[in-house]
Amino acid sequence: MKSFLEQNISHDSLLTLFSQAPVAMALLIGDDFCIHNANPQMLELWGRDISIIGKPLFEVLPEIISQGFLDIFKSVYHGGEIFKGNKRSVFLEKYGKYEEHFFNFIYAPVYNDDKKIIGISIVATEVTDQIVSERRWKDSEYRFEDLIKNSDYSIAIYQTEDLYIELANEKMLKTWGKNAAVIGMKLDDALPELEGQPFIAILKDIFKTGKTYSAKEDKVDLVVDGKLQTFYYNFSYKPLKNQNGEVYAILNMAADVTDLVLAKKEIQEREEKFRDLADSMPQFVWTCDNEGEITYMNESWYKYTGSTANDNQTKLVKQMMKPATAEIADEVWKNCVKTKTPFVMEFEFEDPENKGTYRWFLGRAVPNFSENGDIKQWTGTFTDIDEFKQLETQKDNFLGIASHELKTPLTSLKLYTQYIKTNLEKAGDPKNANVAGRMDYQIDLLTGLINELLDVTKIQKGQIQLNESYFDFDKLVDEVVEEQQMTSRHKLFVSRTNKIGEVFADRHRISQVMTNLISNAIKYSPEADEVHISTGLNGNDAQFNVRDFGIGIPEDQHAKVFDQYYRISASRDYTFPGLGLGLYISSEIIKRTGGEIFVSSVEGEGSDFCFRIPKIKN
Numbered sequence: 001m002k003s004f005l006e007q008n009i010s011h012d013s014l015l016t017l018f019s020q021a022p023v024a025m026a027l028l029i030g031d032d033f034c035i036h037n038a039n040p041q042m043l044e045l046w047g048r049d050i051s052i053i054g055k056p057l058f059e060v061l062p063e064i065i066s067q068g069f070l071d072i073f074k075s076v077y078h079g080g081e082i083f084k085g086n087k088r089s090v091f092l093e094k095y096g097k098y099e100e101h102f103f104n105f106i107y108a109p110v111y112n113d114d115k116k117i118i119g120i121s122i123v124a125t126e127v128t129d130q131i132v133s134e135r136r137w138k139d140s141e142y143r144f145e146d147l148i149k150n151s152d153y154s155i156a157i158y159q160t161e162d163l164y165i166e167l168a169n170e171k172m173l174k175t176w177g178k179n180a181a182v183i184g185m186k187l188d189d190a191l192p193e194l195e196g197q198p199f200i201a202i203l204k205d206i207f208k209t210g211k212t213y214s215a216k217e218d219k220v221d222l223v224v225d226g227k228l229q230t231f232y233y234n235f236s237y238k239p240l241k242n243q244n245g246e247v248y249a250i251l252n253m254a255a256d257v258t259d260l261v262l263a264k265k266e267i268q269e270r271e272e273k274f275r276d277l278a279d280s281m282p283q284f285v286w287t288c289d290n291e292g293e294i295t296y297m298n299e300s301w302y303k304y305t306g307s308t309a310n311d312n313q314t315k316l317v318k319q320m321m322k323p324a325t326a327e328i329a330d331e332v333w334k335n336c337v338k339t340k341t342p343f344v345m346e347f348e349f350e351d352p353e354n355k356g357t358y359r360w361f362l363g364r365a366v367p368n369f370s371e372n373g374d375i376k377q378w379t380g381t382f383t384d385i386d387e388f389k390q391l392e393t394q395k396d397n398f399l400g401i402a403s404h405e406l407k408t409p410l411t412s413l414k415l416y417t418q419y420i421k422t423n424l425e426k427a428g429d430p431k432n433a434n435v436a437g438r439m440d441y442q443i444d445l446l447t448g449l450i451n452e453l454l455d456v457t458k459i460q461k462g463q464i465q466l467n468e469s470y471f472d473f474d475k476l477v478d479e480v481v482e483e484q485q486m487t488s489r490h491k492l493f494v495s496r497t498n499k500i501g502e503v504f505a506d507r508h509r510i511s512q513v514m515t516n517l518i519s520n521a522i523k524y525s526p527e528a529d530e531v532h533i534s535t536g537l538n539g540n541d542a543q544f545n546v547r548d549f550g551i552g553i554p555e556d557q558h559a560k561v562f563d564q565y566y567r568i569s570a571s572r573d574y575t576f577p578g579l580g581l582g583l584y585i586s587s588e589i590i591k592r593t594g595g596e597i598f599v600s601s602v603e604g605e606g607s608d609f610c611f612r613i614p615k616i617k618n
């Protein structure tokens with residue numbers, strides 16, 4: 001019996017249906033699978049034209065033999081089983097290009113009236129585009145997952161307003177102090193310690209507002225390693241929206257900045273501590289940049305000046321300084337900036353309580369360097385030394401008066417002693433005359449000490465007078481050496497590289513310097529027998545050297561020996577008398593003469609003191 005289709009539908013109509021169907025169809029006949037029919041869609045799908053009709057399929061598409069299709073066709077043809085292919089990959093050579101395509105298809109056996117299989121019908125649709133986009137999507141999904149997994153940030157995604165943890169990377173789990181078991185849980189169940197903290201409410205609110213929330217260095221308390229601990233995070237909650245613009249999830253990204261915040265806090269605390277310390281000091285403590293702009297002043301300064309942090313302190317410091325010293329201070333400061341060396345200077349600031357009067361201050365500043373050797377800032381102090389200065393003046397005045405007062409009776413004492421000595425010699429009492437002679441020597445020593453004190457007071461008051469005239473330098477050397485030799489057991493040797501001749505200077509003061517250097521050489525070489533004196537011309541200068549073989553001077557003290565009252569307590573075996581003034585006076589005399597004085601010395605081996613003065617006044 002014929003089917004309804006065969007009875008009612010014309011053959012032409014069936015062919016039209018076949019050729020116009022939106023799917024690819026073909027009919028293969030015989031066991032060599034000859035293409036009996038193939039609609040245009042099928043021809044397009046294979047990439048072939050109508051000329052293939054009547055030819056065996058595997059002759060037309062040889063590339064599919066090795067892809068297992070021959071076996072499939074054979075099993076459909078001989079076994080009668082329908083074969084369905086789902087998203088099956090097929091490599092086809094279409095229009096000269098060998099490419100992968102994807103198809104859904106059905107191979108069904110075709111029977112004749114005797115129920116014998118005479119061929120195979122093929123119905124196929126190409127799904128290549130769908131598969132490619134699926135693959136791309138999958139790829140991007142994998143990439144996204146990979147990105148999240150390997151991210152330097154802690155990342156989590158919360159689904160729905162109940163905030164189910166859909167995803168949390170390793171870093172986020174570590175941040176929370178949890179493991180992967182929390183994935184799928186509600187955030188507030190996974191982290192119950194968030195109760196009382198604002199985060200859950202903020203997250204839920206984002207489902208309503210649709211707005212991203214971000215925070216910097218925010219404090220979060222989390223239970224990590226079984227303890228509630230405080231951490232600091234930079235984080236953001238970003239809403240993920242569907243096509244309708246509705247929030248369906250929140251992407252949480254966070255960076256742990258706990259170490260940074262704690263370090264910042266520590267620096268802040270330290271800074272506060274230092275400020276407290278600086279504010280509690282009676283000295284004025286300050287910082288400034290390399291241009292000299294004050295960046296900090298402590299409380300004591302504000303109290304002293306009655307100014308506030310809003311006033312321009314750089315200007316104020318300059319205003320407060322005594323005009324005469326301000327310029328010098330500026331010069332010294334500029335030089336320190338240039339040479340990157342500490343600033344030290346004494347100057348006067350106006351006394352705000354007694355306008356027009358000034359107080360002495362000691363200004364000090366040290367440069368703070370950055371790693372590349374540039375100056376970051378200067379840290380300085382101004383110390384009130386006014387009382388100290390007054391005491392120093394009192395002391396100098398006292399020394400001046402005392403030495404002056406002592407000198408007069410001492411002069412008489414010397415005269416009387418000499419008188420007694422002469423009388424005793426005349427009376428034939430040499431023993432007592434000798435005692436009187438020793439008294440006379442001691443009076444000379446005392447006079448020498450008092451003269452040193454007088455000289456120092458004169459130097460300080462700027463009263464030292466140089467009576468300059470031409471004199472024979474070589475002759476003066478001989479005189480001084482001869483006089484020193486009379487009272488010394490050391491042999492004094494004099495050598496001259498050349499004759500110096502006439503020099504324009506204060507003969508008396510230069511002889512004082514020579515005497516001081518030679519007597520020191522003798523005094524500080526108790527175990528030696530010789531002192532070498534040498535003179536000569538050095539360019540236009542007269543040079544005088546005294547070399548001894550005594551205790552020497554440690555290198556770090558070389559420059560200090562010319563300071564007032566400076567004495568080195570070096571030798572354990574000897575004590576040396578003296579006030580520590582001789583070299584100070586000598587260096588002042590030489591400086592005022594326009595010359596230089598210096599020392600080279602090795603501790604334990606001896607010293608070489610030398611001065612040079614211009615032969616003629618410049």
Ligand code: ADP
Pocket residue numbers: 516520521524548550551552553561566567568569577578579580581582583584606607
């Ligand atoms: P003083 O009266 O103490 O000798 P000076 O001003 O002449 O004072 O010398 C200062 C210090 O320098 C001395 O106390 C001594 O320590 C050191 N000094 C001076 N000359 C010599 C020297 N030739 N050898 C070693 N040390 C010396």
